[in-house]
Amino acid sequence: MDAAGHLLVVSANGAAFPGDAYDHTSSVLELDANARLLDSFAPSDWAANNQGDVGLGSQGVALIGTRWAVLGGKSGPVYVLKQGHLGGIGGQVGVLYALDPATGKSLGQVDVGVANRFAAPALYGADVIVPTLAGIAVVRTS
Numbered sequence: 001m002d003a004a005g006h007l008l009v010v011s012a013n014g015a016a017f018p019g020d021a022y023d024h025t026s027s028v029l030e031l032d033a034n035a036r037l038l039d040s041f042a043p044s045d046w047a048a049n050n051q052g053d054v055g056l057g058s059q060g061v062a063l064i065g066t067r068w069a070v071l072g073g074k075s076g077p078v079y080v081l082k083q084g085h086l087g088g089i090g091g092q093v094g095v096l097y098a099l100d101p102a103t104g105k106s107l108g109q110v111d112v113g114v115a116n117r118f119a120a121p122a123l124y125g126a127d128v129i130v131p132t133l134a135g136i137a138v139v140r141t142s
Contacts, residue, residue: 002030002063002066002069002083002084003066003067003083003084004083004084005033006030006031006032006033006038006084007030007031007032007035008028008029008030008031008060008061008063008069008083009028009029009031009060010027010028010029010056010059010060010061010071011024011025011026011027011028011029011055011056012025012026012055012056013025013026013049013050013053013055014026014050015050016047016050017047017048017050017051018047018048018051019047020047022042022046022047022089024037024040024042025042025046025050025055026042026043026046026049026050026055026056026073027040027041027042027046027056028040028041028042028056028061028069028071028081028086030084030086039084039085039086039088040086040088041079041081041086041087041088041089041091041092042056042088042089042090043056043073043077043079043089043090043092044089044090046089049073049074053074054073054074055073055074056071056073056074059071059072059120061081062120062121062122062123062128063083064123064128065101066083067082067083068080068081068082068083068093069081069082069083069086070121070128070130071121072120072121072130077114078112078121078130078132079092079094080092080093080094080112081093094111107140108139108140111137112130112132112137113132113133113134113137114132114133114134126140127139127140
């Protein structure tokens with residue numbers, strides 16, 4: 001659940017392929033307490049990911065404080081999203097920032113790069129750890 005009490009769920013692959021209308025598969029969906037869809041995020045290549053069985057459905061979303069959400073997809077990239085405004089198709093933030101929770105001041109940033117298709121970001125104390133093909137990316141949050 002995010003800071004607003006909304007549930008963020010990840011949908012797996014669906015039947016839509018390139019050229020088909022967006023069907024909320026291979027997406028992060030923001031739902032209210034009555035399971036109504038409020039917002040969504042999907043990679044810009046969501047339909048191709050469906051076709052290749054490399055969508056987002058392999059893990060959940062890691063919430064970072066009250067502003068950010070992070071998840072990795074089976075296709076490789078790690079996506080950074082804004083809680084409360086997931087960004088629609090292709091609307092990821094792209095760079096993981098460490099922010100001071102009291103002031104919002106940036107303490108650091110990491111372009112997390114390309115990750116293995118099953119890499120899952122992890123939270124450990126004040127660190128966000130993202131396994132990548134080059135090793136790991138770590139952002140200290142305090």
